[in-house]
Amino acid sequence: MTTETMNDQRQFESDFTRLAEAGGPLAELRREAYERFVELGWPTTRGEAYRYTDCRPIAEADLQLAASAAEVPMDVLRPHLLDGVPCHRLVFVNGIFDETLSDIGTIPDGVTVMRLAEAITEQPDMVTRHIGTTIDWKIDAFDALNTAFIEDGLMMHVPAGVHLEHPVHVLHVTRSGDKPIVSHPRTLIVVENGGRATCVETCCGLGDDPCLVNPVTEIVAGDDVHVDHYRIVREGEKTWHIGGFGLIQGNRSNVNSCCMALDGEIIRNGMTGTLDGTEGMANLRGLAVVDGSRHVDNFLRVNHMKPECDSREYFKHILTDKGSAAFTGRIYVEEDAQKTDAVQTNMNLLLSENAKVRTRPQLEIFADDVKCTHGATIGRLDEQAMFYLHARGIGKEAAKSLLTFAFANEVIEDIELLPLRRMMESLLLERLPHGDLLRSMGGVD
Amino acid sequence: MASDSNQTLDAWAEQSDYKWGFVTDIESETLPPGLDEGVVRAISARKQEPEWLLEWRLKAYRHWLTMKEPEWAHFPDRPWGPIDYNAISYYSAPKSDEDRPKSLDEVDPKLLETYEKLGIPLEERAALAGVAVDAVFDSVSVATTYREKLAESGVIFCPISEAVRDHPELVKKYLGRIVPPNDNFFAALNSAVFTDGSFVYIPKGVTCPMELSTYFRINSLNTGQFERTLIIAEEGASVSYLEGCTAPMRDENQLHAAVVELIALDDASIKYSTIQNWYPGDENGKGGIYNFVTKRGMCEGDRSHISWTQVETGSAITWKYPSCILKGDDSIGEFYSVALTNNRQQADTGTKMVHIGRNTRSNIVSKGISAGHGQNTYRGLVKIRPKATNARNYTQCDSMLMGDRCGAHTFPYIEADNDTAMVEHEASTSKIGEDQIFYCNQRGISSEDAVSMIVNGFCREVLAELPMEFAVEAKKLLEVSLEGSVG
Numbered sequence: 028m029t030t031e032t033m034n035d036q037r038q039f040e041s042d043f044t045r046l047a048e049a050g051g052p053l054a055e056l057r058r059e060a061y062e063r064f065v066e067l068g069w070p071t072t073r074g075e076a077y078r079y080t081d082c083r084p085i086a087e088a089d090l091q092l093a094a095s096a097a098e099v100p101m102d103v104l105r106p107h108l109l110d111g112v113p114c115h116r117l118v119f120v121n122g123i124f125d126e127t128l129s130d131i132g133t134i135p136d137g138v139t140v141m142r143l144a145e146a147i148t149e150q151p152d153m154v155t156r157h158i159g160t161t162i163d164w165k166i167d168a169f170d171a172l173n174t175a176f177i178e179d180g181l182m183m184h185v186p187a188g189v190h191l192e193h194p195v196h197v198l199h200v201t202r203s204g205d206k207p208i209v210s211h212p213r214t215l216i217v218v219e220n221g222g223r224a225t226c227v228e229t230c231c232g233l234g235d236d237p238c239l240v241n242p243v244t245e246i247v248a249g250d251d252v253h254v255d256h257y258r259i260v261r262e263g264e265k266t267w268h269i270g271g272f273g274l275i276q277g278n279r280s281n282v283n284s285c286c287m288a289l290d291g292e293i294i295r296n297g298m299t300g301t302l303d304g305t306e307g308m309a310n311l312r313g314l315a316v317v318d319g320s321r322h323v324d325n326f327l328r329v330n331h332m333k334p335e336c337d338s339r340e341y342f343k344h345i346l347t348d349k350g351s352a353a354f355t356g357r358i359y360v361e362e363d364a365q366k367t368d369a370v371q372t373n374m375n376l377l378l379s380e381n382a383k384v385r386t387r388p389q390l391e392i393f394a395d396d397v398k399c400t401h402g403a404t405i406g407r408l409d410e411q412a413m414f415y416l417h418a419r420g421i422g423k424e425a426a427k428s429l430l431t432f433a434f435a436n437e438v439i440e441d442i443e444l445l446p447l448r449r450m451m452e453s454l455l456l457e458r459l460p461h462g463d464l465l466r467s468m469g470g471v472d
Numbered sequence: 473m474a475s476d477s478n479q480t481l482d483a484w485a486e487q488s489d490y491k492w493g494f495v496t497d498i499e500s501e502t503l504p505p506g507l508d509e510g511v512v513r514a515i516s517a518r519k520q521e522p523e524w525l526l527e528w529r530l531k532a533y534r535h536w537l538t539m540k541e542p543e544w545a546h547f548p549d550r551p552w553g554p555i556d557y558n559a560i561s562y563y564s565a566p567k568s569d570e571d572r573p574k575s576l577d578e579v580d581p582k583l584l585e586t587y588e589k590l591g592i593p594l595e596e597r598a599a600l601a602g603v604a605v606d607a608v609f610d611s612v613s614v615a616t617t618y619r620e621k622l623a624e625s626g627v628i629f630c631p632i633s634e635a636v637r638d639h640p641e642l643v644k645k646y647l648g649r650i651v652p653p654n655d656n657f658f659a660a661l662n663s664a665v666f667t668d669g670s671f672v673y674i675p676k677g678v679t680c681p682m683e684l685s686t687y688f689r690i691n692s693l694n695t696g697q698f699e700r701t702l703i704i705a706e707e708g709a710s711v712s713y714l715e716g717c718t719a720p721m722r723d724e725n726q727l728h729a730a731v732v733e734l735i736a737l738d739d740a741s742i743k744y745s746t747i748q749n750w751y752p753g754d755e756n757g758k759g760g761i762y763n764f765v766t767k768r769g770m771c772e773g774d775r776s777h778i779s780w781t782q783v784e785t786g787s788a789i790t791w792k793y794p795s796c797i798l799k800g801d802d803s804i805g806e807f808y809s810v811a812l813t814n815n816r817q818q819a820d821t822g823t824k825m826v827h828i829g830r831n832t833r834s835n836i837v838s839k840g841i842s843a844g845h846g847q848n849t850y851r852g853l854v855k856i857r858p859k860a861t862n863a864r865n866y867t868q869c870d871s872m873l874m875g876d877r878c879g880a881h882t883f884p885y886i887e888a889d890n891d892t893a894m895v896e897h898e899a900s901t902s903k904i905g906e907d908q909i910f911y912c913n914q915r916g917i918s919s920e921d922a923v924s925m926i927v928n929g930f931c932r933e934v935l936a937e938l939p940m941e942f943a944v945e946a947k948k949l950l951e952v953s954l955e956g957s958v959g
Contacts, residue, residue: 346891362876377891388897390882395873395903405856405888405895
């Protein structure tokens with residue numbers, strides 16, 4: 028990959044020096060990552076990884092870590108909470124833990140759900156053993172930047188055989204101000220053999236000033252593990268959300284991860300899944316509703332390292348106004364990974380003439396006994412389906428909404444966490460014209 | 473997998489002797505190896521070119537000096553050493569250049585013999601199939617048949633160096649228009665030092681009375697070949713052009729950097745078919761041709777049609793992306809490809825379809841077969857520009873893997889800037905199943921025949937696009953590439 032130095036990366040120097048002085052078990056990793064970030068520089072569109080996402084506005088902004096937590100009333104947070112299901116809740120505002128808004132509740136014996144900052148001091152071995160193992164921060168500048176500034180976030184550890192009953196909900200709230208702020212929340216989820224857990228991440232923004240949210244989430248799943256992970260991106264109008272996600276799976280493990288990109292000026296969702304045990308299953312899904320002049324970039328890589336694993340990538344983009352979306356998916360199959368079954372799908376629905384789509388569904392296969400397919404489509408709503416509905420007395424706009432909802436719902440309908448699914452459905456309906464009509468039509472219950 | 477069929481498939485990976493590897497012993501008049509402005513001037517002088525072309529070459533050469541060699545091949549099996557451009561001789565012509573043959577009878581019998589060994593009997597082919605052949609032996613055209621018959625209908629089919637002399641206005645107008653000299657590293661090199669190639673001009677409303685064909689062949693040690701082909705189809709014209717090639721066995725890597733430009737005006741149609749079977753190197757990846765070609769067609773006029781068909785079985789490394797720029801409204805671009813890689817071969821091929829005009833359509837079918845340590849890559853771009861309303865594209869990339877050390881890769885790029893665009897991309901990867909071989913064995917079909925049958929079935933969609941004689945040759949070629957390695 029060629030990344031070209033675009034600007035002075037030393038803008039974070041003072042912030043980093045301050046952090047480095049604190050020392051701790053991650054000091055070495057942070058320093059390496061920082062040096063790597065300076066070396067890589069901000070990604071440019073001349074490199075393959077960020078070919079379709081222009082990071083110049085980010086590079087040019089004078090970004091700073093938040094000095095102190097901003098005040099956020101509970102009422103503002105409420106629409107982002109899951110109804111009717113008890114959660115272990117952690118809330119961070121501008122990257123700083125907010126005790127009053129958080130409600131971690133009772134954690135079962137042996138399970139860890141705590142701030143990463145605490146875990147670094149209390150369980151340094153656990154943290155250092157796993158952190159940075161699922162992503163390659165040496166090749167991605169934003170992952171390197173996050174790693175350089177690991178300070179706080181969520182640490183989850185589920186011991187062997189334990190099923191964590193309630194979901195963990197972590198909210199990263201960004202309250203923008205006069206100065207562009209940056210936060211680098213880190214989430215580390217370790218689930219030991221036979222464990223089970225669910226984690227929901229919400230990244231939400233208040234205020235319309237520019238800022239950068241650069242979260243990285245890592246999941247380390249052992250054998251026979253089941254993990255559900257969701258990330259909902261509802262940032263402020265001028266927020267750049269450049270997210271990283273890393274996953275490594277053991278034998279017979281089953282991991283689902285779903286990313287909903289709804290609000291933010293630029294939303295990048297980088298995902299790397301590595302199937303490192305036999306018979307594993309990685310199920311990565313994403314839905315993006317891209318309106319205004321938003322840009323969404325889903326950038327995925329799935330590594331099949333061991334035989335008999337399955338992977339599914341299912342990403343849908345709905346584009347209106349001047350929205351633009353990019354998808355890059357690469358299925359990589361090692362020589363040893365025979366009997367791999369990988370499916371990759373990217374579908375793009377264009378609802379306006381100024382929308383733009385870039386898609387790169389890629390396969391890189393070094394084993395012969397594999398089943399790998401990928402498909403990408405770009406198109407408008409089906410004229411015949413529109414006509415069908417029209418002929419049955421459904422107005423043009425309502426028909427359009429109905430078909431668009433149906434398109435998106437294929438990603439949402441598999442969400443097992445019911446309150447989250449309801450939330451997604453209603454968010455989707457809000458964005459469609461005549462959404463209330465759809466609701467009353469009983470298409471959505 | 474059953475051990476029997478395992479052996480069968482493994483055996484595929486084994487190298488069959490390259491039948492067509494031999495060196496013709498003809499004294500060549502060759503420029504000493506090396507590249508500088510002097511060489512560019514010398515080539516131009518020998519070709520007695522006009523001043524404008526020399527300037528054009530020099531400009532390309534100067535630009536080439538500023539360019540960086542691309543490096544994408546990331547497969548560790550075959551580290552691609554840097555090409556020493558000063559070790560290549562840029563001009564090589566058979567000795568009899570001063571006294572060029574007027575007809576086949578006058579052609580050096582040794583040359584004819586060479587073609588004979590290649591299985592391309594010129595007269596026979598010409599007579600039986602009605603094909604006019606512009607055979608390129610190294611860098612100078614040595615035989616052109618059926619010229620008169622073509623001339624009757626106004627078709628010009630001649631070596632490009634002749635076209636520069638006889639039809640300078642056409643060459644000047646179109647040369648480098650589709651592939652500008654600064655397009656890419658290898659196109660720039662070609663523009664500076666191209667020695668020969670074909671020129672085709674089909675006048676308005678004429679359907680070319682026969683299929684045009686040329687055979688390229690690399691001879692003379694250390695001589696890269698830099699052909700330049702230019703095909704122009706005027707309004708309503710149509711032509712089918714065939715290109716096929718084999719090369720003698722060599723231990724040193726040879727560079728081949730050709731440029732092909734096609735221009736189709738209103739209602740014109742060009743069909744360009746290629747069979748490429750250059751020396752692929754031995755089973756350890758020693759030797760073989762580097763085939764870095766720039767091929768591009770411009771559907772300039774409304775309702776024009778350009779179709780690329782290729783069967784790529786040879787060369788150590790192939791980088792080739794025959795493309796279509798669909799500028800005219802309702803124009804159509806097509807790309808059909810079969811690429812077979814065995815042993816240590818690498819093929820990185822695909823197409824670019826750039827939709828600019830309204831109601832433009834493109835169709836891409838790519839079939840990759842990898843055996844041994846072969847690496848096969850489809851790399852392509854489908855671009856729908858903002859004004860290309862109602863553009864349609866359908867892409868299908870299928871890969872077949874034989875053996876557990878080969879690779880199949882797909883890197884498509886799709887960029888759509890218009891909401892009326894309909895783009896579909898599908899790809900799949902498969903292998904020859906032991907059950908399929910078993911089924912055939914049960915019915916008395918040998919494993920070798922079974923594999924050949926399955927491969928042919930896999931490629932059928934593409935082979936069907938080839939003109940009949942070529943389809944036969946292509947089928948044979950696929951078999952030969954796998955011959956003696958099964959059972």
